[in-house]
Amino acid sequence: MKDNNPDETMIKDLWNRRFFQFFATYLGAGWALIQFAEWLVARYKFNNTLVDQLAIFLLICLPAFLIFVYNHGRPGPDKWLLSEKIIIPISIVLGIIVGFISIPNNPQDFEYVELQDLNGELIKRYVPNENNIRKIGVFPFENKTGIDSLNYLRMGFPELLQNDLLQDPRLYQTTPNSLLGKAGFTYNDFFENISFSQKFKAANAYPTDYFMIGIFDIIDENYKIEFEIFESKTGKSIHKNSIINQDFYTLIDNITSQTINAIFPIEIFQTIDYKDLPAVDLVSSNTNALKNYFTGKEMSSLNSEDPLKALTFFEKAVQLDKNCAACYFELGNTKILLNGFKAGIPDIEKSVNLASFLYDRIRFYYQERFFYISFDYESQVKLLEMMIRLYPFQLSGYASLMDYYNGVNVEKAIEIGNQAIKNGFQKTISDEMGKLYFKKGEYKKAQVFFESYLKDYPNDSEVKENLIETFIALHEIDRAQILIEENVLLNPTSVEAIIKLAVFERRHKGNFEKSEKLLKQSIEKAITSNDLADAFFNLCTLKNQTGEIKEAIAYLNKSKETQYRYEIPAIVDIQTYHKEMNLYWELDSIEAFKNLKSKYIENHRSILPIVECLFELDYAETFQDTSTFLKYFPSYRDSIINFYGADNKLYLLYDAYYESLKDNNCEALNLFNKYYEVSGIGIDEVTEDFINAAINCGKYDEARKLVNSNLNSSPFWPYYHYLSAKVYLLEKDKKQAIKSLEIALDLLKNADKNNKVVLLSQNLYHSLKEN
Numbered sequence: 001m002k003d004n005n006p007d008e009t010m011i012k013d014l015w016n017r018r019f020f021q022f023f024a025t026y027l028g029a030g031w032a033l034i035q036f037a038e039w040l041v042a043r044y045k046f047n048n049t050l051v052d053q054l055a056i057f058l059l060i061c062l063p064a065f066l067i068f069v070y071n072h073g074r075p076g077p078d079k080w081l082l083s084e085k086i087i088i089p090i091s092i093v094l095g096i097i098v099g100f101i102s103i104p105n106n107p108q109d110f111e112y113v114e115l116q117d118l119n120g121e122l123i124k125r126y127v128p129n130e131n132n133i134r135k136i137g138v139f140p141f142e143n144k145t146g147i148d149s150l151n152y153l154r155m156g157f158p159e160l161l162q163n164d165l166l167q168d169p170r171l172y173q174t175t176p177n178s179l180l181g182k183a184g185f186t187y188n189d190f191f192e193n194i195s196f197s198q199k200f201k202a203a204n205a206y207p208t209d210y211f212m213i214g215i216f217d218i219i220d221e222n223y224k225i226e227f228e229i230f231e232s233k234t235g236k237s238i239h240k241n242s243i244i245n246q247d248f249y250t251l252i253d254n255i256t257s258q259t260i261n262a263i264f265p266i267e268i269f270q271t272i273d274y275k276d277l278p279a280v281d282l283v284s285s286n287t288n289a290l291k292n293y294f295t296g297k298e299m300s301s302l303n304s305e306d307p308l309k310a311l312t313f314f315e316k317a318v319q320l321d322k323n324c325a326a327c328y329f330e331l332g333n334t335k336i337l338l339n340g341f342k343a344g345i346p347d348i349e350k351s352v353n354l355a356s357f358l359y360d361r362i363r364f365y366y367q368e369r370f371f372y373i374s375f376d377y378e379s380q381v382k383l384l385e386m387m388i389r390l391y392p393f394q395l396s397g398y399a400s401l402m403d404y405y406n407g408v409n410v411e412k413a414i415e416i417g418n419q420a421i422k423n424g425f426q427k428t429i430s431d432e433m434g435k436l437y438f439k440k441g442e443y444k445k446a447q448v449f450f451e452s453y454l455k456d457y458p459n460d461s462e463v464k465e466n467l468i469e470t471f472i473a474l475h476e477i478d479r480a481q482i483l484i485e486e487n488v489l490l491n492p493t494s495v496e497a498i499i500k501l502a503v504f505e506r507r508h509k510g511n512f513e514k515s516e517k518l519l520k521q522s523i524e525k526a527i528t529s530n531d532l533a534d535a536f537f538n539l540c541t542l543k544n545q546t547g548e549i550k551e552a553i554a555y556l557n558k559s560k561e562t563q564y565r566y567e568i569p570a571i572v573d574i575q576t577y578h579k580e581m582n583l584y585w586e587l588d589s590i591e592a593f594k595n596l597k598s599k600y601i602e603n604h605r606s607i608l609p610i611v612e613c614l615f616e617l618d619y620a621e622t623f624q625d626t627s628t629f630l631k632y633f634p635s636y637r638d639s640i641i642n643f644y645g646a647d648n649k650l651y652l653l654y655d656a657y658y659e660s661l662k663d664n665n666c667e668a669l670n671l672f673n674k675y676y677e678v679s680g681i682g683i684d685e686v687t688e689d690f691i692n693a694a695i696n697c698g699k700y701d702e703a704r705k706l707v708n709s710n711l712n713s714s715p716f717w718p719y720y721h722y723l724s725a726k727v728y729l730l731e732k733d734k735k736q737a738i739k740s741l742e743i744a745l746d747l748l749k750n751a752d753k754n755n756k757v758v759l760l761s762q763n764l765y766h767s768l769k770e771n
Contacts (some may be wrong), residue, residue, distance in 0.1 A: 022069040030058040124342050128157040128170045133393050134263050137174040137208040142215040156294035164256040165283040167359045172393055203232040210263055223248050228466050229262050238262055252279035268579035289321035307337040327353035341373040392423050427456045431463045443473045495531040498522040506542050510716035535563035547751020550588045570604030581622050586756045613639040621657050649678045665696035703727050718744040722761045
């Protein structure tokens with residue numbers, strides 16, 4: 001019987017010609033080729049358009065292939081048709097033209113950037129895209145010479161390599177301290193025989209594409225360096241060599257050349273030209289100056305608490321080489337640590353001038369620091385925006401921009417952070433994003449970022465603390481407590497962990513006895529001056545909270561005496577001034593504090609003149625000394641700019657105090673709100689003046705909000721309960737006012753008899769009970 005179904009006849013015909021089998025084979029082979037192309041792109045960093053080009057070629061050739069299969073798919077010999085001889089070659093040529101020629105490689109290799117520099121001159125640059133950049137971390141080198149005086153080269157060789165490698169715009173290098181720090185190691189830890197697996201962990205923590213380890217020795221008066229480069233993802237060695245030379249600058253040039261050849265095995269990007277200076281020109285050609293410079297750098301890494309130890313070496317370095325830009329830069333930064341921004345400006349400015357012939361990445365680094373300490377924020381921001389256009393895969397530019405915008409525009413800071421995440425910094429920038437969302441009050445988003453960061457860096461104690469504060473802000477106290485107690489279990493010898501548990505017990509549980517016991521344990525376990533000072537300071541805060549002010553002052557003095565061992569006394573006094581002032585206010589000892597204030601200003605005249613005006617204003621505001629406030633108010637803005645920088649919004653706070661003084665309470669309230677909004681301090685511990693401004697402006701709801709915010713943050717602080725009672729009275733809720741005062745007085749049951757908060761609470765309590 002004849003088959004009347006044409007579709008079935010066609011399908012049988014195609015089946016007989018093995019059309020479907022060959023079609024499936026073509027698809028499978030094509031898919032395999034595309035997967036192979038993707039592997040080439042990932043493994044050897046080929047241009048990622050290769051995959052698209054191959055796919056287009058295969059698609060254009062498909063019709064010709066199907067025609068060929070239809071004509072020759074049946075078993076047995078057959079002849080080539082004339083049409084096939086024309087169509088198939090044309091398809092292949094067309095596929096090559098459309099797939100591999102009409103889609104250019106260059107747009108995927110680089111971005112062409114035009115922008116104006118700080119002088120208004122046009123910069124034209126080809127900036128490598130992500131597929132064409134490499135990130136490499138270089139660990140400190142190990143000293144196998146047995147000569148301790150050569151230890152400076154442990155840091156010296158990696159930094160010389162960094163300066164040399166970063167001339168190539170395709171390369172991004174991680175400093176040794178950053179490389180170690182993200183993995184929870186210190187620079188000193190490295191010389192305690194960190195294993196290869198720990199180095200591997202550190203290289204992935206930052207992250208990097210490659211990492212280098214090295215050792216150096218001296219053989220017959222020649223330097224010998226053995227170095228090896230590994231893939232960070234796999235730990236596979238890709239290059240290893242041993243080189244010997246009398247001149248270590250020549251060694252650095254040699255290692256740089258080998259490193260570039262090893263990590264760029266196929267030259268896939270030749271569009272960018274750059275000036276490759278020899279290593280001898282990048283820091284100092286004077287080997288003695290270089291030795292002092294790197295000794296100072298290593299001293300800073302090993303003894304960051306004592307910049308005085310590094311200062312001498314940097315001063316010697318600039319004496320030996322007055323053209324060493326890096327030497328002046330580090331000298332200026334060390335002076336800043338010791339004496340503030342103003343002290344470091346001349347040396348940092350000199351480093352900028354001396355670096356004029358160096359490559360732009362290092363010049364930008366010096367310039368950005370100079371603009372920052374000179375309070376030229378407009379130039380700083382312009383430079384940073386230029387940096388992230390020219391070097392989009394360098395974290396420092398994003399981090400500095402986020403830091404700037406954090407003080408003036410949080411939304412803009414988040415926008416910059418998202419840009420950094422887009423360019424591959426999700427791991428390393430999540431902590432900063434968490435802080436920004438916390439500042440905005442978006443605690444759930446902050447939690448997500450902090451938790452994401454801790455997955456990669458579980459030992460970061462600062463971010464753990466930020467997550468704990470986030471849980472507290474979300475009123476998830478139990479989760480916060482679990483984290484804190486877990487930290488103590490994991491770090492039983494950590495004084496810092498014990499102190500944090502003690503603070504939590506005091507602040508959120510009201511368990512003062514347990515807190516005091518833990519703090520005294522931390523004193524017994526403290527090894528460093530920093531830990532000891534921290535323990536004493538927290539004991540001071542504990543005694544302040546319980547109203548035992550005389551003991552609080554004694555502990556504060558112990559903390560200061562301990563801090564004097566590793567910090568400049570004037571800096572310690574500036575840091576503790578407000579704490580001390582509030583303690584003397586609670587003792588109602590205005591004369592005692594006035595004497596102390598005069599002593600501070602007299603003893604630290606070299607630094608404190610900058611902040612003397614602010615000292616006097618704070619004192620006048622706290623002790624309600626109107627004449628002193630009016631005396632210093634006209635010149636306070638200059639003090640803020642000189643000490644804190646032009647972008648600091650502290651002036652809003654003093655303006656608010658001034659308006660309160662004139663009884664312009666609603667304007668004062670507006671200024672207080674602005675200050676807390678832009679400063680990012682939050683309203684969890686606002687001043688009494690802020691609350692009083694709300695009360696006197698008739699904004700009782702706002703006053704209640706401020707008081708409750710304080711109580712949410714520190715529910716066992718007696719003074720906040722006293723303030724709450726005052727607001728309840730204005731709300732005509734006498735019963736709740738009495739209850740708040742009873743809580744305050746119970747918390748102060750061990751307080752000094754002349755404690756001001758006790759007296760204020762008792763007087764108000766008795767007046768309410770009598771009436």
